[in-house]
């Protein structure tokens with residue numbers, strides 16, 4: 571497709587997530603991926619939006635710190651996703667049993683998914699962090715389905731132990747908000763923020 575970003579700026583995705591890579595690729599902006607190693611612990615009392623914004627920023631900053639001082643003009647994107655149920659943050663499950671327990675708590679009701687995107691302009695130091703919240707509703711899921719889904723391993727590297735874009739879709743009866751926010755990169759928000767950095771997807 572003949573769509574390219576008009577800016578000459580170089581975009582770096584600070585992520586290990588194959589989903590984020592695929593989602594960003596769908597914008598047809600040339601970009602590189604540099605996996606980010608950032609400490610993901612935050613104080614207990616933090617609000618969900620504070621957590622995702624801080625972690626998205628940490629991921630972008632961690633990659634910024636690895637770049638040569640003379641790195642060419644680049645905008646670094648960091649992102650973080652969490653699932654929140656009754657004020658409790660569900661990250662990625664450590665194992666199959668924890669995945670099953672998360673699913674058990676999510677089924678038959680609604681929860682919120684928060685994703686933040688952070689952008690840093692390496693040359694100017696300009697930084698912007700925004701987040702979106704999406705409400706996801708799941709149908710009642712029977713115990714044998716929970717066990718079978720947990721066994722697939724699909725949810726193991728996903729916040730909340732499910733993938734809306736995969737087999738986990740069969741549990742989801744509705745969403746309110748951005749779908750891509752749930753998968754890990756809210757594309758409408760990202761394109762808006764990138765625009766503030768002079769990177770325009772369609773212009």
Ligand SMILES: Cc1cn([C@H]2C[C@H](O)[C@@H](COP(=O)(O)OP(=O)(O)OP(=O)(O)O)O2)c(=O)[nH]c1=O
Pocket residue numbers: 584585586587589590606629649650651652653662683727728729730732733734735738752753754
């Ligand atoms: C709820 C949900 C989450 N997820 C994923 C998105 C994120 O990749 C992951 C949440 O973990 P994150 O810690 O946000 O990201 P990550 O460790 O996968 O990647 P990064 O290197 O960028 O830190 O859960 C889905 O893919 N589908 C879903 O339905």
